[in-house]
Amino acid sequence: MAYSFPEEVLEYVFAFLSSDKDRNAVSLVCKSWYEIERWCRRRVFIGNCYAVSPQIVIRRFPEVRAVKIKGKPHFADFNLVPERWGAYVYPWISAMARSYPWLEEIKLKRMVVTDESLELISKSFKNFKVLMLSSCEGFTTDGLSSIAANCRNLRELDLRESDVEDLSGHWLSHFPDNFTSLVSLNMSCLGSEVSFSALERLVSRCPNLKTLRLNRAVPVEKLASLLRRAPQLVEFGTGAYSTEIRTDIFSNLVGAFSGCKHLKSLSGFWDVVPAYLPAMYCVCSRITSLNLSYATVQSPDLVELISQCPNLKCLWVLDYIEDAGLKALSSYCKDLQELRVFPSDPYSAEPNVSLTEQGLVTVSAGCPKLQSVLYFCRQMSNAALVAIARNRPNLIRFRLCIIEPQAPDYLTLEPLDTGFGAIVEHCKELRRLSLSGLLTDRVFEYIGTHAKKLEMLSIAFAGDSDLGLHYVLSGCESLRKLEIRDCPFGDKALLANAAKLETMRSLWMSSCSVSYGACKLLGQKMPNLNVEVIDERGPPDSRPKTCPVEKLYVYRTVAGPRADKPDFVWTMDEDGALRLS
Amino acid sequence: MTMISEEHKKEKLGFEETELRLGLPGGGGIINGDLVKNTNANGKRGYTQTVDLKLNLALKETEKGENLQKEKNLISCSNDSVKPSPKAQVVGWPPVRSFRKNIVAVQKSSSEEGGGGATTFVKVSMDGAPYLRKVDLNMYKSYQDLYGALGKMFSSFTMGKCDSQGVMDFMNESKLMDLLNGSDFVPTYEDKDGDWMLVGDVPWEMFVGSCKRLRIMKGTEAIGLAPRAMEKCKNRS
Secondary structure, three states, X not given: OOOOOOHHHHHHHHOOOOOHHHHHHHHOOOHHHHHHHHHHOOEEEEOOOOOOOHHHHHXXXXXXXXXXXXXXXXXHHHOOOOOOOOOEOHHHHHHHHHHOOOOOEEEEEOOXXXXXXXXXXXXXXXXOOEEEEEOOEEEEHHHHHHHHHHOOOOOEEEOOOOEEEOOOOHHHHHOOOOOOOOOEEEOOOOOOOOOXXXXXXXXXXXXXXXXXXXXOOOOHHHHHHHHHHOOOOOEEEOOEOOOOOOHHHHHHHHHHHHOOOOOOEEXXXXXXXXXXXXXXXXXXXXXXXXXXOOOOOOHHHHHHHHOOOOOOOEEEEEHHHHHXXXXXXXXXXOOOOEEEEEOOOOOOOOOOOOOOHHHHHHHHHHOOOOOEEEEEEOOOOXXXXXXXXXXXXXXXEEEEEEOOOOOOOOOOOXXXXXXXXXXXXXXXOOOEEEOOOOOOHHHHHHHHXXXXXXXXXXXXXXXXXXXXXXHHHHHOOOOXXXXXXXXXXXXXXXXXXXXXXXXOOEEEEEOOEOXXXXXXXXXXXOOOEEEEEEOOOOOHHHOOOOOEOOEEEEEEOOOOOOOOOOOOXXXXXXXXXXXXX | OHHHHHHHHHHOOOOOOOOOOOOOOOOOOEEOOEXXXXXXXXXXXXOOOOOXXXXXXXXXXHHHHHHHHHHXXXXXXXXOOOOOOXXXXXOOOOOOOHHHHHXXXXXXXXXXXXXOOOOXXXXXXXXXXXOOEEEEHHHOOOHHHHHHHHHHHHOOOOOOOOEOOEOOOOOOHHHHXXXXXXXXXXXXXXXXXXXXXXXXXXXXXXXXXXXXXXXXEEOOHHHHOOXXXXXXXXXXX
């Protein structure tokens, strides 16, 4: 049965495999295929930077050209992960600088990136092309200066949603005059004003620029000049509009936009004055993606704009759109696939806009391709959820946030178990679900029974007992990420499903009822898991074993306990002893 | 543990057969402190399987712990399974990213303070300077911050030698601040009602909300302002 198939041919064939799943499968066929595959794998995705070490990755895949690494758990976005928890990228950069001189792409999410790391990147990889820092932090605009100055072949610099210490806008001026390779620039998260003339010249000399997302500091009167220099743009993010409408600026903008025949995506719109919106009408017919989530504009003006976008596939908007606006959306935008409605005033007790469950029901009825939903609202009913589920069995992502924790069905005052149950029962391809409102263990029974393709589940202020957690861990076969806060889930369900945790990327539980003793037991018995107790009250040993821990983060790993823990994190170790950093 | 099965009998969920005390009908859990692998060959899991698992270790400790807590009140174990009061300020709830939090806050504050859709960029003129500048008042947190920025802005412009009106030297910000604090130059602003007011009287936030433009007036020009403004000016130097 021994084939003598030339390696080169196999390598050629493997080059057509882009998905990690396929490549992983191929590498399991036999030793020879494993060897061939590992030498030709060019892209590596590391979903948890602590699941594996840089050394292990480099040892197995010596010729990587692109890495994507994720760090902190998702709840870090909402300040639930304390500062200094970890996810430092420097060890990765340092190791890759030595072993991957031809690295071209680094994409990071929720990692701590220092200026030192950025400088090392800029000097170590001669053919460096793509830097994407998504929700990262720890660096300043000085780090960006290094990248601008040294990465001669840079194509993409995307800082989306990162928290950058903005020392000045000078970094942009560090791109050399002979630098022309830029394809994508997203600086929307930065505060400082960059030199406008430097920006203009950069845009002018980069003929392949397709994506330009400006920051707030670029005023509206400057936009036309940039658009005229880059009529080939496909994605454009404006700066702030904070100025009164002026006819000369307006007509200049209209002219500039009309020259952009390839624009598909628009974003920015901070402080937008409604009178400026018509300047974009000429590009609306081609627009597929619209991010109006910073536009504090009322529903009628939003509808005016949206009604001109029949090809809209993705809309991010504030709840100013209201039910009426969503109704209009559902009639004008039949191609809509993704809708995100953000709260304009999340902390006020009373609703400030007329946005209810009805808006979402209407969109679910009118938009047959809708598959991805993020919706903040103040009231919900089982009837509405059932309607949404029946209307849209093709939903893949459903994230609902009813702003008041444990809010019941506002019509019947019952829990929303039935509603969410309908969602998981009808939407058989559902991969991501976020729950809210009043929920008992029953909803978890429904989830465990039906949500077989569910990969990520977010739970807050829900459930009655360990049974809830047990249903999820024992029933959701595809579950990879589970994040829970403020639920009465404790030791029993966790320990009874310990093996399940090895099949998942991670589990986060905060303000629940998991005791320190149970964490210790879990850590002792599951050597392939890092069981991290995060507790800012001091060493868990100073409290009884039955005392619940503040936060628990469990993740599978082949790298063992990490060495960079801060003083408020303890890894429950195999020998039962407390291992401090 | 038995509490759970009783509760469920009450709720008639139909799980009488399960007798779920803790554990799972399929294996892969920790029983008596040991990891038990899945013994069911076909890996099928069903709620009808009854596995009577008892985590004795944890049980004993729970009982002990409960007694301890009843007797003593010294442990700060505040995170037990009590549903949080919905009205309390909860960290990280609703789950909104921090860069999305301030959108309406800024709008609110400007409308509350009478700005009502007013811009934060305001024109700044200085008597004798050849051109105006624009500043975004939201970039500053206090009057001192603003004076510092204005000083930097106008420091590049020199008037040359002194004239009879007094020294107009913009060479450095501290000089400008001296000028602003002194009686030669008076910082004034036009508020939303169209009145020219002296900068510095009202709290900073209120000023940001009501200021439409700034004018750094020569001392002599300021005589036209309300006498009270001039009094204030003199008292400050």
